[in-house]
Amino acid sequence: MNRRSIALAAVAVLLIGSAAAVQAQESSWIHVRVNEAEGAKINVNLPMSLVEVAMEMAQDHIFDEDHGIDIGRHHDMELADLRRMWEELRLAGDAEYVSGNDDDEHIRIYRQGDTDFNIWIDNKPQG
């Protein structure tokens, strides 16, 4: 399982989840798809309100006062930063927030209508 994909998905979920803690929209859903070229396929569909509860539950474990957010070995992000970033994204409205390719990965994060947030991570086959 590609750690980078997981970390990216986790960042995106945190981003949206922490936003949900600020502004929960009833019946909003988050959809996460991760396709590893030769590995795992992950499909997550969760009501935003449930993500909000999960974020609150997990807060003690993933948010460290001294080190910020603990995702893998990265400790350089604060919850407040995530919330600010989310607020900016939210104001942008219905749009594709992130779309990118690198050598082995295609990432898309977009909002569809008022209720669906989508995170897609596709790994291309090697070589």
Add this chain to the structure above:
Amino acid sequence: MIKLAALTMLPMLMVGGVVMNSSILLVDVHTDDVRIVVPVPLSLAQIVLAFAPDEAKYVRVPEIAGYLPYFDRIVEELRAAPDTLLVEVLDGGDHVKIFKRGDVLRVEADERRDKMVRVSVPLTAVAAMVDAYDTDTQTIRTSRLTGALKAAPSRELVDVIDGDEGVRIRMW
């Protein structure tokens, strides 16, 4: 003589009545050469638990104390959500699915061909667990959990197969 027979029969009839009107938890355990099936009438289990030693009456679970306030909200959110696939992970030969069907959260995990786990978690049972939890002693009262299972809509609660061995728990 008839009076004596009637008096002897009375407790049996009472127990029989309890059993007849009770949901039955059927525990089916099999290995490659042995199979044991134990039917447990839930009403009878509740009565037995009332007279059981404290170790059986109360289960200590300090780990969930901190999460208790969230469980009610999770149950509430899941109840409000439509029936849907919530999580699916496919990794090599492993396949895990978590979905909501009615008032039941269902977990299905298949590890290649010979290992399989199916667990149905009735949301009523989670809510009952929260009610049955004593925050002072950090224990769950087991008789209240069995009471919650009686109201559970699911018929199949647990199904584990590992090669030639397996455990199946169903409600009748």
